Amino acid sequence: xxxxxxxxxxxxxxxxxxxxxxxxxxxxxxxxxxxxxxxxxxxxxxxxxxxxxxxxxxxxxxxxxxxxxxxxxxxxxxxxxxxxxxxxxxxxxxxxxxxxxxxxxxxxxxxxxxxxxxxxxxxxxxxxxxxxxxxxxxxxxxxxxxxxxxxxxxxxxxxxxxxxxxxxxxxxxxxxxxxxxxxxxxxxxxxxxxxxxxxxxxxxxxxxxxxxxxxxxxxxxxxxxxxxxxxxxxxxxxxxxxxxxxxxxxxxxxxxxxxxxxxxxxxxxxxxxxxxxxxxxxxxxxxxxxxxxxxxxxxxxxxxxxxxxxxxxxxxxxxxxxxxxxx
Amino acid sequence: xxxxxxxxxxxxxxxxxxxxxxxxxxxxxxxxxxxxxxxxxxxxxxxxxxxxxxxxxxxxxxxxxxxxxxxxxxxxxxxxxxxxxxxxxxxxxxxxxxxxxxxxxxxxxxxxxxxxxxxxxxxxxxxxxxxxxxxxxxxxxxxxxxxxxxxxxxxxxxxxxxxxxxxxxxxxxxxxxxxxxxxxxxxxxxxxxxxxxxxxxxxxxxxxxxxxxxxxxxxxxxxxxxxxxxxxxxxxxxxxxxxxxxxxxxxxxxxxxxxxxxxxxxxxxxxxxxxxxxxxxxxxxxxxxxxxxxxxxxxxxxxxxxxxxxxxxxxxxxxxxxxxxxxxxxxxxxxxxxx
Amino acid sequence: xxxxxxxxxxxxxxxxxxxxxxxxxxxxxxxxxxxxxxxxxxxxxxxxxxxxxxxxxxxxxxxxxxxxxxxxxxxxxxxxxxxxxxxxxxxxxxxxxxxxxxxxxxxxxxxxxxxxxxxxxxxxxxxxxxxxxxxxxxxxxxxxxxxxxxxxxxxxxxxxxxxxxxxxxxxxxxxxxxxxxxxxxxxxxxxxxxxxxxxxxxxxxxxxxxxxxxxxxxxxxxxxxxxxxxxxxxxxxxxxxxxxxxxxxxxxxxxxxxxx
Numbered sequence: 001x002x003x004x005x006x007x008x009x010x011x012x013x014x015x016x017x018x019x020x021x022x023x024x025x026x027x028x029x030x031x032x033x034x035x036x037x038x039x040x041x042x043x044x045x046x047x048x049x050x051x052x053x054x055x056x057x058x059x060x061x062x063x064x065x066x067x068x069x070x071x072x073x074x075x076x077x078x079x080x081x082x083x084x085x086x087x088x089x090x091x092x093x094x095x096x097x098x099x100x101x102x103x104x105x106x107x108x109x110x111x112x113x114x115x116x117x118x119x120x121x122x123x124x125x126x127x128x129x130x131x132x133x134x135x136x137x138x139x140x141x142x143x144x145x146x147x148x149x150x151x152x153x154x155x156x157x158x159x160x161x162x163x164x165x166x167x168x169x170x171x172x173x174x175x176x177x178x179x180x181x182x183x184x185x186x187x188x189x190x191x192x193x194x195x196x197x198x199x200x201x202x203x204x205x206x207x208x209x210x211x212x213x214x215x216x217x218x219x220x221x222x223x224x225x226x227x228x229x230x231x232x233x234x235x236x237x238x239x240x241x242x243x244x245x246x247x248x249x250x251x252x253x254x255x256x257x258x259x260x261x262x263x264x265x266x267x268x269x270x271x272x273x274x275x276x277x278x279x280x281x282x283x284x285x286x287x288x289x290x291x292x293x294x295x296x297x298x299x300x301x302x303x304x305x306x307x308x309x310x311x312x313x314x315x316x317x318x319x320x321x322x323x324x325x326x327x
Numbered sequence: 328x329x330x331x332x333x334x335x336x337x338x339x340x341x342x343x344x345x346x347x348x349x350x351x352x353x354x355x356x357x358x359x360x361x362x363x364x365x366x367x368x369x370x371x372x373x374x375x376x377x378x379x380x381x382x383x384x385x386x387x388x389x390x391x392x393x394x395x396x397x398x399x400x401x402x403x404x405x406x407x408x409x410x411x412x413x414x415x416x417x418x419x420x421x422x423x424x425x426x427x428x429x430x431x432x433x434x435x436x437x438x439x440x441x442x443x444x445x446x447x448x449x450x451x452x453x454x455x456x457x458x459x460x461x462x463x464x465x466x467x468x469x470x471x472x473x474x475x476x477x478x479x480x481x482x483x484x485x486x487x488x489x490x491x492x493x494x495x496x497x498x499x500x501x502x503x504x505x506x507x508x509x510x511x512x513x514x515x516x517x518x519x520x521x522x523x524x525x526x527x528x529x530x531x532x533x534x535x536x537x538x539x540x541x542x543x544x545x546x547x548x549x550x551x552x553x554x555x556x557x558x559x560x561x562x563x564x565x566x567x568x569x570x571x572x573x574x575x576x577x578x579x580x581x582x583x584x585x586x587x588x589x590x591x592x593x594x595x596x597x598x599x600x601x602x603x604x605x606x607x608x609x610x611x612x613x614x615x616x617x618x619x620x621x622x623x624x625x626x627x628x629x630x631x632x633x634x635x636x637x638x639x640x641x642x643x644x645x646x647x648x649x650x651x652x653x654x655x656x657x658x659x660x661x662x663x664x665x666x
Numbered sequence: 667x668x669x670x671x672x673x674x675x676x677x678x679x680x681x682x683x684x685x686x687x688x689x690x691x692x693x694x695x696x697x698x699x700x701x702x703x704x705x706x707x708x709x710x711x712x713x714x715x716x717x718x719x720x721x722x723x724x725x726x727x728x729x730x731x732x733x734x735x736x737x738x739x740x741x742x743x744x745x746x747x748x749x750x751x752x753x754x755x756x757x758x759x760x761x762x763x764x765x766x767x768x769x770x771x772x773x774x775x776x777x778x779x780x781x782x783x784x785x786x787x788x789x790x791x792x793x794x795x796x797x798x799x800x801x802x803x804x805x806x807x808x809x810x811x812x813x814x815x816x817x818x819x820x821x822x823x824x825x826x827x828x829x830x831x832x833x834x835x836x837x838x839x840x841x842x843x844x845x846x847x848x849x850x851x852x853x854x855x856x857x858x859x860x861x862x863x864x865x866x867x868x869x870x871x872x873x874x875x876x877x878x879x880x881x882x883x884x885x886x887x888x889x890x891x892x893x894x895x896x897x898x899x900x901x902x903x904x905x906x907x908x909x910x911x912x913x914x915x916x917x918x919x920x921x922x923x924x925x926x
Contacts, residue, residue, distance in 0.1 A: 215522025256360030563743025
């Protein structure tokens with residue numbers, strides 16, 4: 001009898017090992033493709049992913065951009081848990097979002113993630129997939145869980161967009177739609193028409209995108225979502241020379257360049273009001289034209305990273321900009 | 328022989344003081360904006376009552392509200408940390424001692440991180456100072472619980488308290504950090520002068536005057552400690568009270584500096600050694616010269632921190648570490664000249 | 667005994683243990699006396715009390731009518747100097763710097779070393795036999811060389827009372843005789859000298875008076891030739907001793923053999 005049970009255990013172990021291998025091989029070796037299947041296999045920030053099997057049904061979204069992407073595509077019912085959200089969703093999705101289960105306020109741990117038995121984890125930052133976060137991508141894929149990072153957030157050379165454009169965002173919409181086997185036509189049409197409707201300010205104004213910091217400001221730099229938004233509304237970013245998405249900056253340059261307007265990112269942990277106080281209490285920046293005349297544009301934090309809200313963020317800023325009276 | 332050496336020290340002192348003045352004068356002309364040196368000096372002179380400045384209010388603010396306070400704070404903090412380091416090395420008879428040995432830096436970090444995360448950054452200097460003093464008190468309490476307070480016990484207690492404070496700080500950061508607030512905390516923990524305005528200048532210089540000057544004048548007494556407590560007592564020094572007074576003054580000085588600039592490392596540890604290689608270990612010369620060299624060093628380290636990668640700024644603590652180590656290596660290979 | 671060292675009822679307790687127990691001792695002015703006793707007898711502890719660098723739990727120490735513990739520290743340091751058994755530093759001071767430290771009690775906080783000080787330092791460096799080492803880094807010296815430098819430092823204090831803890835234990839024979847000869851001459855010039863000595867024969871050769879310490883108490887004290895009997899040596903040191911006369915100096919010479 002002991003000998004038989006040992007054989008059974010051994011056989012079970014072999015079966016598990018083989019099934020694990022099967023999963024890995026499914027991910028890494030391309031299977032013969034139909035036209036839709038081809039679009040579902042691609043290189044996502046350096047990890048090859050394959051969604052040619054059935055569309056994911058149990059998704060965990062990390063960061064607001066991921067959650068909102070799914071909500072925009074009508075895929076809210078696939079979300080089994082959200083984590084590390086950056087702020088409230090726009091009003092249109094308020095009721096739907098209220099029903100979503102919040103797994104964690106910060107980056108979730110791997111155990112929390114696994115507990116929800118997802119088949120896809122959709123992260124807004126690459127760093128969300130770390131050993132002390134949701135788990136490394138290879139670990140998760142080894143457990144049969146697919147992973148996807150918003151391409152705009154990739155940081156490696158060759159993956160980070162040289163300069164973020166709406167084509168990158170629209171491409172992500174297309175990718176996500178194909179992963180879930182849904183249509184992106186409506187959403188893309190909406191985004192493109194909204195984008196086309198945004199009036200571009202012709203006054204040639206300069207701007208600072210003030211994200212956080214007090215003694216050293218952290219600002220939107222030249223190649224990320226802030227730059228894209230400012231280009232769209234017609235603002236010239238004083239930090240555009242720095243080839244980063246965001247960068248730590250210095251007040252001296254800000255004072256020297258005296259931007260016409262200042263965009264303030266509004267987050268619950270660092271409000272626009274707090275940033276105004278920082279600008280006003282600093283004796284050097286207190287004399288900036290934008291500070292003295294309150295030429296501020298406000299953008300919610302959740303809308304300040306590349307995603308489905310980028311177009312509306314730009315639209316909203318354009319409206320605020322048009323209302324600003326520049327003496 | 329003694330006279331020749333005294334002459335050498337005096338010459339070094341004069342030369343270094345001159346270099347300090349020149350450093351301040353030129354460091355304020357360096358920065359990412361396009362204000363010219365002439366405009367900079369014109370602005371400073373204008374504020375001192377000489378001549379009309381040529382700059383607009385805004386650009387004048389670059390010089391008078393950003394650069395000058397920052398350079399002056401760098402000078403004071405550099406001087407204070409160097410003096411504190413030298414004294415700590417003498418008091419603990421340990422060449423690896425630095426000003427942060429007694430839990431001062433970890434305590435200050437905890438206080439600072441707490442207010443940064445609570446969003447009341449305006450209380451930063453106060454919280455950092457209180458944190459430093461609290462940690463010091465804890466260190467001394469722990470040291471005294473081991474028996475009679477001796478230098479080695481105090482050092483060990485300081486290590487324990489530092490570890491505790493650092494652990495709590497890490498926990499607090501990990502638990503509560505949201506969004507990118509870690510960025511500001513990291514800048515503080517690494518040591519940064521980017522927030523130095525006139526209030527910080529006042530704090531730093533007040534600390535130099537109240538605590539730094541008395542320390543500098545105690546050089547001869549520190550020399551008497553060279554062979555230990557018994558020897559110092561035999562020379563007529565009140566060992567206990569001297570040690571306590573010096574410790575308190577050093578803690579005050581360090582606490583004030585850390586509250587203004589975060590824990591800038593390396594200055595207090597290495598600069599006294601560098602100055603010793605120049606003028607020998609006698610504290611009568613070592614303390615004042617360490618102050619001057621510390622000031623010069625930090626002025627330029629901070630200038631590099633804010634201009635090498637402009638418009639981005641590095642926390643100066645990174646620069647002090649990167650610059651300091653090779654300089655120390657070079658100084659070590661120089662043959663020490665005969666007295 | 668006026669003019670000399672007079673200690674009475676000294677008690678010293680360390681970590682609860684009584685190291686020095688009710689010690690009375692006197693040293694006549696201008697004499698060179700020895701303090702001897704087995705290891706752990708409390709010699710170092712007692713010397714530190716007599717030098718007033720540490721306070722006893724009980725007892726008083728007087729010298730030339732001054733109560734040493736009641737004097738201001740700097741003043742006291744101009745009256746009594748002390749040479750520790752082992753003394754070292756990590757600082758790279760020159761020998762001259764170290765000896766100059768001995769002038770500290772003569773300076774205020776702000777007053778500076780004058781030409782007088784340089785002359786005194788030079789003189790004591792010569793007297794202690796370390797003139798050839800004057801500009802050397804003290805951390806590079808051997809134990810014996812350092813010991814003589816520390817002696818020079820104490821001499822630079824120019825005190826009337828000099829206490830030494832085993833001043834010769836790192837020195838070779840010639841150096842030992844040289845140092846002790848120096849202490850003898852000092853005593854002749856009026857300085858009161860008390861040294862803890864390890865080597866009994868050095869004590870007998872140079873000191874007319876001896877204090878014998880055992881288990882923290884004065885076992886015996888008085889003129890050397892009277893106190894150091896074979897019976898005392900047997901009881902204090904646990905060895906058999908024969909006291910002879912030195913063939914050249916006539917002073918007591920002790921020969922030891924293990925007790926049967």
